[in-house]
Amino acid sequence: MSELVDRGGQEVVGVSRIEGPILVIENAGNLGYDEVVEVIDSTGHMRRGRILEVSEKMAVIQIFSGTTGLSIDGTKVRIQGSTLKIPVAEEMLGRVFDGLGTPIDGGPVPLTNHFADINGQPINPTSRVYPRDYIQTGISVIDGMNSLVMGQKLPLFSGAGLPHDQLAAQIVRQATLGAPAGADAKHAEDFAIVFAAMGVKHDVANYFKNSFAESGALARVAMFLNLADDPPVERLITPRAALTLAEYLAFEKGMHVLVVLTDMTNYCEALRQISNIRGEVPSRKGYPGYLYSDLASMYERTGRVKTSKGSITQIPILTMPNDDITHPVPDLTGYITEGQIVLGRTLYQHGIYPPISVLPSLSRLMKDGIGEGQTREDHPHLMAQLYAAYAHVQDVRSLASVIGEEELGDVDQKYLAFGKAFEGKYISQSFTENRNIEQTLNIGWELLGLLPKEELTRVSLAEIEKYYKGI
Amino acid sequence: MSERVGTVKWINGPVIRAEGSRHVGMMELVEVGEEHLIGEVIGLNGSMITIQVYEETSGMHPGAPVFGTGLPLSVELGPGLLRSIFDGIQRPLPVIEMRTGSFISRGVHLTPLYRKDRWEFTPVMKEGTVVTGGEVIGTVPETPSIEHRVMIPPDVSGTVTWVAPAKAYTIVEPIARVKTTDGEKELTMLQRWPIRRLRPYKTRLDQSIPLITGQRVLDTFFPLGKGGAAAIPGGFGAGKTVTQHSIAKYADAQVVIYIGCGERGNEMTEVLQEFPELIDPRSGHPLMERTVLIANTSNMPVAAREASVYTGITIAEYYRDMGYHVALMADSTSRWAEALREVSGRLEEMPAEEGYPAYLAARLAEFYERAGYVHTLSGEDGSVSIIGAVSPPGGDFSEPVTQHTKRFIRCFWALDKSLASARHFPSINWLDSYSEYLDDVAPWWHKATNQNWIGMRNKAMELLSEESRLSQIVKLVGPDALPDEQRLVLETSRLLREGFLQQNAMDTIDAYSTVQKQIGMLALMLYFHDRAHDIIKMGATISVIHKLPVVDTLIRMKTQIPNDKLSMIDEIHEAIDAQMTQLEADYK
Numbered sequence A: 001m002s003e004l005v006d007r008g009g010q011e012v013v014g015v016s017r018i019e020g021p022i023l024v025i026e027n028a029g030n031l032g033y034d035e036v037v038e039v040i041d042s043t044g045h046m047r048r049g050r051i052l053e054v055s056e057k058m059a060v061i062q063i064f065s066g067t068t069g070l071s072i073d074g075t076k077v078r079i080q081g082s083t084l085k086i087p088v089a090e091e092m093l094g095r096v097f098d099g100l101g102t103p104i105d106g107g108p109v110p111l112t113n114h115f116a117d118i119n120g121q122p123i124n125p126t127s128r129v130y131p132r133d134y135i136q137t138g139i140s141v142i143d144g145m146n147s148l149v150m151g152q153k154l155p156l157f158s159g160a161g162l163p164h165d166q167l168a169a170q171i172v173r174q175a176t177l178g179a180p181a182g183a184d185a186k187h188a189e190d191f192a193i194v195f196a197a198m199g200v201k202h203d204v205a206n207y208f209k210n211s212f213a214e215s216g217a218l219a220r221v222a223m224f225l226n227l228a229d230d231p232p233v234e235r236l237i238t239p240r241a242a243l244t245l246a247e248y249l250a251f252e253k254g255m256h257v258l259v260v261l262t263d264m265t266n267y268c269e270a271l272r273q274i275s276n277i278r279g280e281v282p283s284r285k286g287y288p289g290y291l292y293s294d295l296a297s298m299y300e301r302t303g304r305v306k307t308s309k310g311s312i313t314q315i316p317i318l319t320m321p322n323d324d325i326t327h328p329v330p331d332l333t334g335y336i337t338e339g340q341i342v343l344g345r346t347l348y349q350h351g352i353y354p355p356i357s358v359l360p361s362l363s364r365l366m367k368d369g370i371g372e373g374q375t376r377e378d379h380p381h382l383m384a385q386l387y388a389a390y391a392h393v394q395d396v397r398s399l400a401s402v403i404g405e406e407e408l409g410d411v412d413q414k415y416l417a418f419g420k421a422f423e424g425k426y427i428s429q430s431f432t433e434n435r436n437i438e439q440t441l442n443i444g445w446e447l448l449g450l451l452p453k454e455e456l457t458r459v460s461l462a463e464i465e466k467y468y469k470g471i
Numbered sequence B: 001m002s003e004r005v006g007t008v009k010w011i012n013g014p015v016i017r018a019e020g021s022r023h024v025g026m027m028e029l030v031e032v033g034e035e036h037l038i039g040e041v042i043g044l045n046g047s048m049i050t051i052q053v054y055e056e057t058s059g060m061h062p063g064a065p066v067f068g069t070g071l072p073l074s075v076e077l078g079p080g081l082l083r084s085i086f087d088g089i090q091r092p093l094p095v096i097e098m099r100t101g102s103f104i105s106r107g108v109h110l111t112p113l114y115r116k117d118r119w120e121f122t123p124v125m126k127e128g129t130v131v132t133g134g135e136v137i138g139t140v141p142e143t144p145s146i147e148h149r150v151m152i153p154p155d156v157s158g159t160v161t162w163v164a165p166a167k168a169y170t171i172v173e174p175i176a177r178v179k180t181t182d183g184e185k186e187l188t189m190l191q192r193w194p195i196r197r198l199r200p201y202k203t204r205l206d207q208s209i210p211l212i213t214g215q216r217v218l219d220t221f222f223p224l225g226k227g228g229a230a231a232i233p234g235g236f237g238a239g240k241t242v243t244q245h246s247i248a249k250y251a252d253a254q255v256v257i258y259i260g261c262g263e264r265g266n267e268m269t270e271v272l273q274e275f276p277e278l279i280d281p282r283s284g285h286p287l288m289e290r291t292v293l294i295a296n297t298s299n300m301p302v303a304a305r306e307a308s309v310y311t312g313i314t315i316a317e318y319y320r321d322m323g324y325h326v327a328l329m330a331d332s333t334s335r336w337a338e339a340l341r342e343v344s345g346r347l348e349e350m351p352a353e354e355g356y357p358a359y360l361a362a363r364l365a366e367f368y369e370r371a372g373y374v375h376t377l378s379g380e381d382g383s384v385s386i387i388g389a390v391s392p393p394g395g396d397f398s399e400p401v402t403q404h405t406k407r408f409i410r411c412f413w414a415l416d417k418s419l420a421s422a423r424h425f426p427s428i429n430w431l432d433s434y435s436e437y438l439d440d441v442a443p444w445w446h447k448a449t450n451q452n453w454i455g456m457r458n459k460a461m462e463l464l465s466e467e468s469r470l471s472q473i474v475k476l477v478g479p480d481a482l483p484d485e486q487r488l489v490l491e492t493s494r495l496l497r498e499g500f501l502q503q504n505a506m507d508t509i510d511a512y513s514t515v516q517k518q519i520g521m522l523a524l525m526l527y528f529h530d531r532a533h534d535i536i537k538m539g540a541t542i543s544v545i546h547k548l549p550v551v552d553t554l555i556r557m558k559t560q561i562p563n564d565k566l567s568m569i570d571e572i573h574e575a576i577d578a579q580m581t582q583l584e585a586d587y588k
Ligand SMILES: Nc1ncnc2c1ncn2[C@@H]1O[C@H](COP(=O)(O)OP(=O)(O)OP(=O)(O)O)[C@@H](O)[C@H]1O
Pocket: A334, A335, A336, A362, A363, A364, A365, A367, B234, B235, B236, B237, B238, B239, B240, B241, B242, B243, B263, B391, B425, B426, B427, B503, B504, B505, B506
């Protein structure tokens, strides 16, 4: 047990290399992997860093705020002897922090002796409670076709210039977490929002702040901001700091927490930068091979556990470079999250809000959150039918573009009309329109009325009998 | 039991290097640091020991001790495996929960199998018997579904000097003694086996019995032989996990090993909550009674993810050796390959394609080779079938894991993103998928159903490939330009796609089809086609055919006909007859 000495406070000198945000020191014998250190420059100014690799002879340190101004001589490294921890407290709601969790709203440092490791620990699969409670967002394409469930991780896949921020803000404003669908849960004691910004512009952060303020939720929001002009390395910490607070609120304080992370693409770029400087073998597009595991270590911090009535629901936002859904960032995200809401440029150009591309969107937890007792008994089949019909519309449209609309057969003409109405009445709704599930489902049946009964093979005969009002 | 063998010199995530004893063995299980984190030796160079650590290494520092155990990384085998859920290195997750709550802390040392339970042992062997490895000493009713056969360990042989009388014992109490050339050995129901070493058997046999999964597109179109290997590649959301879950629920295997390898926590929770409630259609007992779960989710340590598939396959082989048919699902083998890549990268090994180590193909081969239909050491027949999900980046099958996997499997169930987005599930593309077991299993099908299964299957495939060719033309000129005979091909193919290939895993009736229902449905659709074809030749148009009420019946029958009411198939046959005969009259 002789190794168990308190190593905190010791200092090491001997910087051998500085490159980008990376600092390499010699004689690092006492540093621990993944621990935090304080780096003091020749003027006595302190910045923090984290150990990425360590041996007896050297250590690779990633400096959160960058290495500008550090020199080979005159830089000291002070050992902390622990991994990065942040204070967590209920009082952090209503506050604004920087990307490392330090207050930047002029208020005091949260008063607590509860500190938590930003990496968290994996939830034991046997301790999870499978999420099944439907959350009404008031947005038809989501509620009707890709329902959100409490404890789900459902990202928005977007593109530059698309209204993902508005959509996220609308979801946050209208979502009724922890209350029966339709009821106003915003002011409830057990509701909280944790917002983390990674490399987004000031106006994006302000947009969210104003939106939270307008809906009266600001006192229930904790914001962690690493903005576009903040150090990129810091954004590797920001979502983890935010999730650490979220876990505390959800699993120790029993709250229903909605976490919004934006923009995950900026996060991944920062990770790629560090990886490239370290000369690691890249996998696709220069991203490190461990990007999947790294993203999973954040996205999986979502859900419900047996020991708490709280929950964490995650809505990460990412922009797909070049609108390419096969790019590693959306691709690996989609492999981890429980579905995705995909925004489409064509719909947007046609003036449709929210411009959600229905076909590539998916909610995997929907199946247990809808139907009899949750939404309505016809919901699962109705959804499948709308999907199938709208998928067929795409085929008909491409045929029409070749042979001309007039040449289409009767039934296909009807599909065209259905497609148009679906986009105009079902997908499209205003930024302030909050539809309840009944309204959403009824619009769906109204649209199916445009199609002949024989086409509706996904809904049951009983459902047709009850809801179909067609031609 | 563990002695200090070295000192940590370098730490990079899950990979550490230590300096120390030259007596440490390759693949030896070691414990690292003051917390005794579990690791495995993966490289030796002089006195430098390279170790992959199965737990989080945060806070580990140079100078920390390394302890040797002298044993290779092994699993515990014995009664109590079924109904369990373990992590990648076989630690029981419910016990971890009791120790550290809802979150998994590191440094938890637990025995995989519970020592205190007593199991009703019945000897089947007499004292004085000369035995070799694999022979059955006695049996234990492990669960209502499975009788556990306690075997002589594969590497033990000699004369039985004592067998315990029928009574309940714990797994650590002696149940037999065998006099071997190395002296007398005491046996318990608990045995160990190194996870990276395949368990021996007598001979390999042909794979001529299909693993019936209850999934129509698989069983009828792309069957997997028992003891064979299949891959399910597909982009995210294409349906790999739902398919694997369906197979785990409905396959006619006696034991199911489900490995969640680097995937979602909630998916394991779903199985864990569902399987004890669901009844196995064959044994009549809850599915969990035949299931072992291994969960090393994406956020759990990456090196243990690498171990998880070996842990799973070793347990599978153990039940195979008892003479059972075992189905093993690994979701996803890509995450396992990525774990290899991550460890390799940190070792700065020379990468081959896309950063994967050059030995990727060899590891995949080793894994899939552990599938097989064998004659066991105990003289029984048993099998391990492997079904591996593959998650290709961007859904592009040309990447290394999919490509190498293809070399070692004989059944390829290609999932298709565009089918999935149109909610055609399972989104198995019937043109890109293949099974090399078709001819092997055809005699079984003919015997089981008394019908020309292969002929019907091929006829249906012909229609579907004809449809694909015709739809290229339709895209240019519209369907109206085709002659009615060809439009009938489109119509029947639509029936096949919507009414047969599509199968809703969430529908109580549709989720699982017996072989009798499958062949019955297929026969109806082909019969419809033949009758309609004749009538069109007589001059009827496709639109009259399309309007026949029986078309809707054929599309809906999958959700209307329960597996135990197959007489409804005859009724539909009569309906086809009646409606067609009436039409015929109009055109005579
Ligand atoms: N046979 C089926 N019946 C009904 N729905 C299905 C079926 N197969 C897949 N789905 C639907 O598709 C969704 C995604 O399927 P699944 O989770 O199996 O994808 P996956 O290929 O495992 O994706 P990932 O690689 O991201 O894990 C499911 O949540 C379900 O909604």
